[in-house]
Amino acid sequence: MNITTTTYNSNFFYVRPDISLNRDSNDYFCPDDITEITVAPFLYVRMEKAGKAVQSKFASRYYSNIGYGINLTAKSLIDAEHPExxxxxxxxxxxxxxxxxxxxxxxxxxxxKESRIKINGTATKVGGAEFDVATPDPIERVLEMFNQKIEAVSRLSSFKTGDYIAIETAPHQPVQIGDSIEFGELKFRIR
Known part of the structure; x- marks a missing residue:
């Protein structure tokens, strides 16, 4: 199972491995070598069948459920000279x-409406205009975004049953060891 994630406000995507999945919202224990961590909220769909080169007009046939989540990224490991x-x-x-x-x-x-993560009880910056709830049907807008992302991702990479396609909904925010994180029903600490 893979978690294909499109980065906030872009068409770039990357794949997170299934070992990164924390279904139980257990506290996150930061490895000793990590000095900077960021968090970003996302929405995701679980693919119900395999696909390759799926056009956006057919993408909704590949999922029927949607969820939300939080990605943690070890910013201190990112080196501009080594994109990998x-x-x-x-x-x-x-x-x-x-x-x-x-x-x-x-x-x-x-x-x-509220793509805000609470860090130590304080809400962070909300996502961009693509999640503007002034649209007549914001859920429909989100589903259309998923259809477009599924088309873009499946042009380059196939997906299989059980894979997640995720869209980051706000910029990454820095967090520290000891911080408490909340997003909807998700609640955990960085330890």
Whole structure:
């Protein structure tokens, strides 16, 4: 199982391994060598069948559930001279926290409206205009974004049943050891 993640406000994507998944929202124990960590909220869909080169108009046939989560990235491992270090920084064990999945028609609207992570009880910066709830149907807008991202990702890389396609919904925010993180039902500490 892979977690294909499109970065905030871009068409770039990367793949997080299944070892990064933390389904139980257990506290995150930071490896000793990591000095800087960032967090970013995301929305995700779980693929219900395999696909390759899926057009956006057909993408909704590949999923029926949506969830939200938080990615942790080891910023201190990223070296501008070695772009591959970005992959290492996003491959940490238990660094991807996910909520339960919801039927697309029952997804909590506040998770689209408020793409804010609470760090020590204080809400961080909200996501960009692509998540503007002034649109007539914000959930429909999010699903259309997933359809477009699935098309873009599947042009270059196939996906299989059980894979997650995730869209980061706000910029990365720095956190420190000891911080308490909340996003919807997800609650954990960085230790």
């Amino acid at each position: 270090s970005f992959l290492m920084a996003n491959s940490l064990d238990n660094s991807t926290f996910v909520s339960q999945l919801y039927k697309t028609c029952a997804f909590p609207l506040e998770m689209v």
